Amino acid sequence: MAQSSPDGLAEGSYRCTSYNVSGAGGSCANFPRLVLDADGTYQYSSTTGEWTVIGGRLYLSASELWGPGLVLGRDTVRFEYDYNGRHMTVAWVCAGCSAAVAPPAAPGPGPAAGGTSIGVTLTLQFRESIGGVSGYVIVPATAARTYEHNAPLPPGAVMGLAREASSTSVLLATNRDNRLPSGRRYVVFLSWPRESIPVAVLDLPSVTTDYTATLDATLDGASVLARADRQ
Structure with a gap:
């Protein structure tokens, strides 16, 4: 072990x-x-x-x-x-290793704060063709504007590897040691070797079981951050 x-x-x-x-x-x-x-x-x-x-x-x-x-x-x-x-x-x-569990995030805009930590599986669907994705970072909306490529994770954020399902879609999933508190708003970043881009807003509902969803995604990071700031 x-x-x-x-x-x-x-x-x-x-x-x-x-x-x-x-x-x-x-x-x-x-x-x-x-x-x-x-x-x-x-x-x-x-x-x-x-x-x-x-x-x-x-x-x-x-x-x-x-x-x-x-x-x-x-x-x-x-x-x-x-x-x-x-x-x-x-x-x-x-x-067989156990990843570090990030501390809970402070409540942000969007759905009311929950408490149950759940696994998340997402399909990110783009209108444009993408390629070369190496990983993802899911950041609480309150910390999204200050997160930078390869920076230490802010409290409540998780990261992992992403897989290209097609030229316009990416699959990602958290694991048992990388779970997210439900009932909160997050921003999904995709990572390339030299940059990380906010591509989607995740409004995680207040549920107690693992969550699966397909999100519309874009490489227009500014529009994603603007949408994450809205109540």
Whole structure:
């Protein structure tokens, strides 16, 4: 069983869950596991070395190609690097680790504050074609205007990996350790390697069971933030 690292990343066996090459998705199902051991050593295929987390980034001592990985949560890390003229984005998730649970958010505009934390599964439907999405961040509406790309999560926010279902739709889902208080308003951000854009407003109803919905989404972030501010 993986142990929680005081540096903000869990030790354990990480599997590749997202592989993006210059904006195009690829398969990484056959990638070896990246194993981070509790004694500070790691193994990837036949490569071994030492790992450490400094300033929210994972450093692997024997990896010259990957560079530092961005820690996205206690069980998720993403590497970005250039190889043969192409930009690679690879995300890894720990199998069996428990992600950190964000503290509850303060009530914001929109539906009255609830209390039950629930899982959320969303389909984001765009009118325009999109590509190269690597993840999502769901932020309480009250904190949406101050959230910046790759910044520490504000209280009550959750993040994870997103999957392109088609050229105009994206699927995302929270997990058992990344739940949202119901009865509140949120802004959904999608993340690319170099930016995060607010794409939809989520008015989460006051329900006690997991919630599934399809939301109209847009890359016009200013209009999304303006809509989130309305009562």
